[in-house]
Amino acid sequence: MAMIADKAGVGAGTIYRYFENKEVLINELYQELEQRLYAYLMQGYYPDKPIRERFIHLGTAILRYCISNPLDFRYLEQFHNSPYGVVHRRDKIFGEADEQDVYRELFEEGVAQQVIKELPLVVLFALAFGPLITVARDHILGFVIMDEALIGLTIAACWDGLKR
């Protein structure tokens, strides 16, 4: 908190005018970043296109976003691996499908159309995003260089894992 106040050029107490406490700050920042990511994903996303094409679009967009906004990505990832993130996911998984959840929609439709493997949603998520997140992390750390070609191949491979 001290560091944030400092970077913001603001007194220690000022943060608490905008965020009740550290936890709230963390959660609100997460929500903002998530929305930013979501808005990015929705650019050029057409719900009427075939499942595969939509998946490729989303996967590519996610990877591109993470790669070009490494700070956002690092935050998102750290959040997911924190207790806050676990609570958030629990709510998401066991709660109602909210508007914003394109992935869930896509997967459910894909399963219904028998294009995607008939596996629990949680597993489909893992197959689709597990590799992407890992790959994004490794790119940022300089372990691979994900150029456009490689991004395409990676997403395609994810699709191979998903498709029937």
Place this chain on the structure above:
Amino acid sequence: MAMIADKAGVGAGTIYRYFENKEVLINELYQELEQRLYAYLMQGYYPDKPIRERFIHLGTAILRYCISNPLDFRYLEQFHNSPYGVVHRRDKIFGEADEQDVYRELFEEGVAQQVIKELPLVVLFALAFGPLITVARDHILGFVIMDEALIGLTIAACWDGLKR
């Protein structure tokens, strides 16, 4: 550190006779757990069997290990997501292939045999283990129940992502 000393039935200072500091302790514990996992994976692993079969064996073993040793898994994962883990991976990726690295061997052989997609090792790792780790975590958190059947289907799906 205090808690560890306590659980060990030892004075707080005693830890420092065995580990220079917290960082070293964390790293050594990691190495021990990694070896334990490795030993587990190698049970019934035959380097002469076909690539696919070997992959299925390894994937299944990893998943089973993580699920039945959730404390080990939690530690391994937390380590990977920490600064310590990043340093460790950097060393592994840019260092020589060490003895212990079955995955690398397997993937390199698979690529050579044109059974596995021709992608950078790092990406192949991501495709293979990204989903497994995610799925293990979700199982432990109670988001899915990974029974033997589901484990099999999940590994098979990973293979679909990997194979040419």
Place this chain on the structure above:
Amino acid sequence: MAMIADKAGVGAGTIYRYFENKEVLINELYQELEQRLYAYLMQGYYPDKPIRERFIHLGTAILRYCISNPLDFRYLEQFHNSPYGVVHRRDKIFGEADEQDVYRELFEEGVAQQVIKELPLVVLFALAFGPLITVARDHILGFVIMDEALIGLTIAACWDGLKR
């Protein structure tokens, strides 16, 4: 201060237009409450009645007031036990007898008439009000229930302590 401003439906800074600082506010509020109490005590108080009767009147009134205005009482008491209260009492004891001070008048008259023990004013105060305050506090905390009968007996006991 923030809470007071809030309850007053006023900006945080506005308080400082009416009270120089917290200390002044506390003191002025005390004075207001003291006056309120005083006004209550004076209802039906006749300076010509005998000492004893006047004491009974005052004691009963104090006790009744404290019991039916627990918030006022809590404030008065907290003030007395605070550094502010000490300063206030010092001024009162070593200053001139101000108009408002019926107790002092009563005790001095009582001593002069040889009805009340010949003890320093401060001690007489203690004998008269020490028990009352304690008893009021205990009533509010639920440690006794001071009904009318018990109030009467308690004041009478105080008088026994005071009288020659």
Place this chain on the structure above:
Amino acid sequence: MAMIADKAGVGAGTIYRYFENKEVLINELYQELEQRLYAYLMQGYYPDKPIRERFIHLGTAILRYCISNPLDFRYLEQFHNSPYGVVHRRDKIFGEADEQDVYRELFEEGVAQQVIKELPLVVLFALAFGPLITVARDHILGFVIMDEALIGLTIAACWDGLKR
């Protein structure tokens, strides 16, 4: 806490080796002081002497103790007026009569022997100790000087309030 550590010539964290937190420190210090006071009161206290004499002994001892240990007294008083003190008293009043409680014993015996007024214990306490505490405070603040003679007269007056 910082101030205590400082006065103790000790680092900030050291306190927490001896007291779990501020609350515990406060309560333990209170108990120590209370015991000290109790030990002082019991010097020369004979349970077989008449009620009045025993009360005089106790009252005198309390007053003398408070006057000669003003720091102890200030602490005891502040404690009583704090939330911690209220909890403590509630436990004492509604709990079993513990060994240490000479006052209660004395009052109950006095009531039984019809030497002391038949009033609730809480009120008897108020009549006996309300004035003493007030008077001790005023002595320490320099509002009266309680010499031996005045102490005697004050205790006697308290007895007058108590006795039948």
Place this chain on the structure above:
DNA sequence: GATGAATGAGCGTTCATTCAT
């Protein structure tokens, strides 16, 4: 070699007060 008391920088948070608007 083992101990555990001591350390102190750092944590997240509060709150009386100020001052530009």
Place this chain on the structure above:
DNA sequence: CATGAATGAACGCTCATTCAT
């Protein structure tokens, strides 16, 4: 005259590490 955002010293507390015994 009123506002309320900003302040920053101070709070209670933690914890990796040290060092005299």
